[in-house]
Amino acid sequence: MSGMAGNKGAVAIRMDYANTRICFVTAHFAAGFANYDERNRDYHTISHGLRFQRNRSIEDHDAIIWLGDFNYRIGLSDHKVRHLIKAGDLDTMYQNDQVRWLASKARTILVNDFREVEPPNGSRTYVPLLLGVANHIYADV
């Protein structure tokens, strides 16, 4: 096991709800500001490699919901981000959000948790909620 560690990965549960195949995937991608490539590889490993019985993959479903700590960062300095939050400028933050790569790949619903970015008034966690590729709805939860 030298050099490798398997402490991250994905857990998935799927079901048939009437005629609709639903799949939930929770995952914890690699951490670190610069590990953008590793996170993308984590996504590939999971979405292509995770299998259910009879070789069914995540893609073989009608509704796929990814939820987890994907560890993508906003590609701006800490100081800049705090400034943007104070200004309520979610758009610019989103433009620089590494998670846009993930949203473009997965034709899925993405629920994401950012622990690192905390508003200066320390109130709540910033949670961007993305639906598909077309609409982006943000909810400050």
Add this chain to the structure above:
Amino acid sequence: MINPLIKFRSRLAQHEKEILDSSRILTSAIRGFVSSITIPASASPLRALKSNLPSTLTLISRLSCRRAGTRFNSRGIDDDGNVANFVETETVFYHPSSLCFSYAQVRGSVPLFWEQAAGLIPGQQKIQITRSPEATQPAFDKHFESLEMDYGTIHILNLLSVSKPGEAELTARYNYHVQHSPLNQVVDLSGTSTSENRLLESQFDFHAETKGPGGYEAASMVRRLIQNRADGFAYFLCDDGDRVRDGYHNEKATRVGTVVILQQEGVFRTNCLDCLDRTNLIQTIISQMALELFLQHRNEHPTADFWVRHSSLWADNGDALSRIYAGTGALKSSFTRHGKMSLAGAIADARKSATRMYINNFADKGRQNTIDILLGRLVDQSPVHLYDPIADYVNAELKRRADEYSTSDTVAIWVGTFNLNGRGSGAKQDLSAWLWPEVNQAQQDPGIVAVGFQEIVELSPQQIMSTDPVRRNTWESAVRQTLNDSARKRSSEEYILLRSGQLVGAALMIFVKASILDKIKNVEGSVKKVWILKSLHGNLRRG
């Protein structure tokens, strides 16, 4: 390919069906075991019925294809009520005087949602029950409803151990579901309360009973447990003779076909863990008990030789069924065959255990895959279409008018995720602000609630080697309690845990309202590890 052919045949008119059948393009086959032993007239157990012709003792075992699969890949029940390794075995004794005796038994995996990882070390093959009791009862009831329709009263004979941790858990859950089964109710018939229990159970801890000096011979103690019930079930007996009934008082003599003399009133459903070794041995005894009852009724006493033939058939049956499910012959088959355990038998058992370990860990995934391919069950297999213009027209019309017979429904799904940073204290706090935020009414009361956690345990080497599930259970309870407290406040239906899964720090739990369970099928879980590189000098990067 088979399914389209069978559907096609079912739409044909009677004479067309006969033409298709006589072309022999479709051959019915059973998977299981069939064998007949001829008993010479001189050794016939029915000495009162004189005949020069031999009689036959036959065993027919039919394995269900509904939840077919290899030992570790297919276990327990599915949402349609089918269980793994479900076999119906029929003991048939035919006497040349046209007397025909038959006795049916069934075996099947414990009808719960459970799994067992293959694992190389026997102790490591942990048994996991994957669904909560409330979410299991509907499938359990379906299974026994269908058994009751086919066989009448069912008597469960559970051979699992009460001391081994995994088996004891299965037994406890099994009992719970039997208690809650509608078939297990006292029926009130017109004022007088009669206990018409159609689902009964007995426990016989096979390993504990046969551990003593008697060895496997002590297994016959099971007779005492079920003798009364077995007598009550009786057996099937018919007279197949194409005889001519004597005409009385100058009536014309008439030809009589098959006359049913007695019918079997119920069935024993035996299980152990695999339903191979322990089960086969016990089923041999039950089959013997039924034949004994039959012969007793006719005041006959068979020779030991007859029972040797009977045991031999059953041992062959056990081997065949075991080869299908586990890849080797049955354990204990030497005992079943000869009535006593020998050194050779013990060595054979050890060899079979080792072979099974190899097959179940290295060859079975391939076999399961092959079974799925042949049954057309793999997701990427395309179905075969037969040219059937009438059916095509009907289907097109059905599609066009789909609105007349189908409805669509929406289900609200709440999804939430939280990285816990390895801490467990949060479970004791009030989670309602997270799980039940004050959003608009339309978004309230979801049918499905999916909750994901990361770092539910700290990401240490110890946890990677063997993850402690206690944390996950704590959070499952905390979430469920919060959901149900809120549900109760709004007088709406409570949630039950459908399934949960964990991979070290990542955990996923799905809760649903019990009322939508009948729409949910084929629930499965899976994990995928992601390997990360450690830096040369470093610690594991923590998320």
